[in-house]
Amino acid sequence: MNSTDRIAAYLQGWVTGDVSLLLGQTADSFFFDDPNRGRIARADYEAYVAEIKVEADGFRAGRTFDNFENLSEIVIKEGDDGTATVWFWWEIAGTPIEGSSLVKIGKAGVLSETICYYGRTAYAQRTK
Numbered sequence: 001m002n003s004t005d006r007i008a009a010y011l012q013g014w015v016t017g018d019v020s021l022l023l024g025q026t027a028d029s030f031f032f033d034d035p036n037r038g039r040i041a042r043a044d045y046e047a048y049v050a051e052i053k054v055e056a057d058g059f060r061a062g063r064t065f066d067n068f069e070n071l072s073e074i075v076i077k078e079g080d081d082g083t084a085t086v087w088f089w090w091e092i093a094g095t096p097i098e099g100s101s102l103v104k105i106g107k108a109g110v111l112s113e114t115i116c117y118y119g120r121t122a123y124a125q126r127t128k
Helices: 003-016 019-024 042-060
Strands: 026-034 038-041 069-078 084-092 098-106 109-117
Touching: 003 019, 003 069, 003 084, 003 098, 003 109, 019 026, 019 042, 026 042, 038 042, 042 084
Parallel strands: 026 109
Antiparallel strands: 026 038, 069 084, 084 098, 098 109
């Protein structure tokens, strides 16, 4: 799979909240870096996403939305060597939770995602 297709699939995983789609794009060495939760290894990523969904459901109070996350301001820089860096703004639909992501992609798949989020919510201040 080329980096363009991998980027599209990974971002679609966040839009839909499909953890299997997200995981399917990641390299074995993948990590997700959350400033208040620390570094999450690939083996723990599915549980982490499940926790995010529970937190989002608390804000949504039974309301449903077309997307799990809405993404905007997507910037992609592709290298000549098959690598790519992706930046985007995200918001979890129906919640006050929003932030920015930096995703690194290599030939083996998505290598990492590092996030920061808007600090006015309890979500942004949560810990392990």
